Amino acid sequence: MQHAFWHDKWERGEIGFHQKDINPFLIRFADKAGLTDGKRVLVPLCGKSQDMTWLLQRGCEVVGVELNESAVQQYFADLGVTPEVSIVGDFACYKATDITIYCGDVLSITTELLGRIDGVYDRAALVALPADMRRPYVKTLLAAAPDAHHLLITFEYDQALHSGPPFSVSEDELFELYGSTKLQPALAREPLEGGLKGKVPAMETAWLVK
Template identity: 35%
Template sequence: MDDDWLQRWREGRIGFHRDRPHPALVRHWPGLEVRAGTKVLVPLCGKSLDMRWLARQDHPVLGIELAEQAIEEFVAEGVGEVTRYRQDGFDICRQGSVELWRGDFFHFHIEQAAEIGAFYDRAALIALPEATRQRYAFHLAQLVPPGARGLLISLTRDPGGPPFSVSANEVRRLFAPNFRVTHLEDGEPEPNGFRESVWALERRGPLT
């Protein structure tokens, strides 16, 4: 999957990238009531403009992305000074209140996520093959504290991928052990056969 992802960026095969914030994010994020100033984790973030939208809502953003090209394009298309440094095996690039960590999401650990209080996944779960999605859901649960809220956008499609089809039953099976899972909406079927679903997640566990 990693090689295919990098190859897509090298060849410009990034039809998944949107040129504006995702309307479901704009519609549903306020309903999560995530406090201003809460840092939002965005796994497999690409160069998503959703991160800039979250930053405009007064959220620091921490995106994790494997493809260096995605990160470089994100900052090149943005405004403001870029700061670069290395930490815990990740090359980090910061522009404004968005910081991008280049590396493997599964190598990002709880010690690095101490300030994370919310999350947003539009393209991570559906980018992973079935055998890896369980690992992803468990790892995400380890990174966010009890009470942390997030938005997940999944999709169903004809066989193939990535992006991969993830059914409503699979979303519940993957996340219900560690999150309260609330289905928010199903989008209209698209001409390519894709149909998105939107979910609110809240990390279970005792609040401190």
């Protein structure tokens, strides 16, 4: 998926993926995934997700990565906090107490950039990427945060009914991407309320990677 596609989405305000409520799977499984007080949690492709604020409120330190700078600015405005902004490598770095958002391409993150990461929260990130980008994305994530547990939320639906994003990602593909020793059996698989884009029947699934 081209960067221009996402910049265009943000510019037009076509951000149907943005949830005003906290993701129920995050609330349900954060403890199980170790996204708890004092942990440093990476949120790739974070948008302006309020799930980051929920993580902050439970005492996590949050490290987001987002391509679109206006999304990052909107997140801090919603939070009511003025971040310090600097340039770090290929990224614009927005930083305030307990939260840093790197603005740039997720494929450029490294352990040197991020520092210690205890957990990864992936909602609408892996599934936002087309098939040919998913392998490099997971490879980058596993290299940049080698010790982290992941709470991963995916969709499964008939791809013929919607071109994506979000894309349908099968269990088989996840085992291929993360490896059978790291990917645990699904924590929960439930029908997506109202369907995808309000029309396509879909399952939403929560996974633990460790």
